[in-house]
Amino acid sequence: xxxxxxxxxxxxxxxxxxxxxxxxxxxxxxxxxxxxxxxxxxxxxxxxxxxxxxxxxxxxxxxxxxxxxxxxxxxxxxxxxxxxxxxxxxxxxxxxxxxxxxxxxxxxxxxxxxxx
Amino acid sequence: xxxxxxxxxxxxxxxxxxxxxxxxxxxxxxxxxxxxxxxxxxxxxxxxxxxxxxxxxxxxxxxxxxxxxxxxxxxxxxxxxxxxxxxxxxxxxxxxxxxxxxxxxxxx
Numbered sequence: 001x002x003x004x005x006x007x008x009x010x011x012x013x014x015x016x017x018x019x020x021x022x023x024x025x026x027x028x029x030x031x032x033x034x035x036x037x038x039x040x041x042x043x044x045x046x047x048x049x050x051x052x053x054x055x056x057x058x059x060x061x062x063x064x065x066x067x068x069x070x071x072x073x074x075x076x077x078x079x080x081x082x083x084x085x086x087x088x089x090x091x092x093x094x095x096x097x098x099x100x101x102x103x104x105x106x107x108x109x110x111x112x113x114x115x116x
Numbered sequence: 117x118x119x120x121x122x123x124x125x126x127x128x129x130x131x132x133x134x135x136x137x138x139x140x141x142x143x144x145x146x147x148x149x150x151x152x153x154x155x156x157x158x159x160x161x162x163x164x165x166x167x168x169x170x171x172x173x174x175x176x177x178x179x180x181x182x183x184x185x186x187x188x189x190x191x192x193x194x195x196x197x198x199x200x201x202x203x204x205x206x207x208x209x210x211x212x213x214x215x216x217x218x219x220x221x222x223x224x
Contacts, residue, residue, distance in 0.1 A: 035213055037213070037215070043218075044202065044215060044216070044217045044218040045151075045159065045202050045204075045215040045218065046215065047212060047213040047214065047215060050211070050212060050213065059210060059211065059212050061212075095158060095159075099213075100211075101146070101147050101205075101206045101211075101213075102147055102149045102161070102164045102165060102204070102206075103149060103151070103161065103204055103213060104149075104161050104164060104170070105161075106151075106158045106159050106160060106161075107158065108158050109158055
């Protein structure tokens with residue numbers, strides 16, 4: 001059974017940093033592209049970042065470029081999102097997802113709250 | 117980058133058919149997926165590659181795609197189908213994932 005388990009969310013002040021992690025199981029992690037997707041309460045889904053299967057190719061949505069970095073450790077079956085210079089508007093539930101052109105599995109999400 | 121447009125909300129009576137649309141430039145040329153999200157839950161994929169259903173998804177859910185519009189059809193809608201539905205594709209130039217704004221389906 002494919003499982004994606006996020007952790008690392010919490011309350012942080014504006015300008016602060018957090019690192020989200022997502023541990024994958026039930027499939028060969030190193031063979032799949034991975035993404036982070038976020039959702040503000042009551043709003044739609046927004047793609048944040050992606051990494052290809054070997055970690056050599058990444059992409060980030062414009063609103064987080066220069067502040068967030070997606071990465072992965074295939075030896076640990078773990079996906080990361082390093083978030084720096086956090087802003088109030090980054091407050092959201094962050095989901096770890098699998099897939100290249102089609103997202104096919106979702107984690108349960110981890111809540112990030114940026115507030116003073 | 118690609119943009120996908122969905123109606124924010126729609127309603128359907130139990131037993132009737134719901135058609136939820138998703139519009140985007142040349143959407144028919146790219147794989148489209150549909151994700152269902154119930155309150156307090158993570159999304160789950162119900163349609164991928166335009167028309168395919170993962171195991172465990174009822175066959176009352178179906179997808180179609182033509183031109184610039186993808187459509188999720190729910191036949192014989194049940195009260196348990198009340199949820200938010202999000203379409204998703206990818207940008208062929210950047211390979212980035214793109215989501216529609218989501219449609220809140222009310223069954224009443």
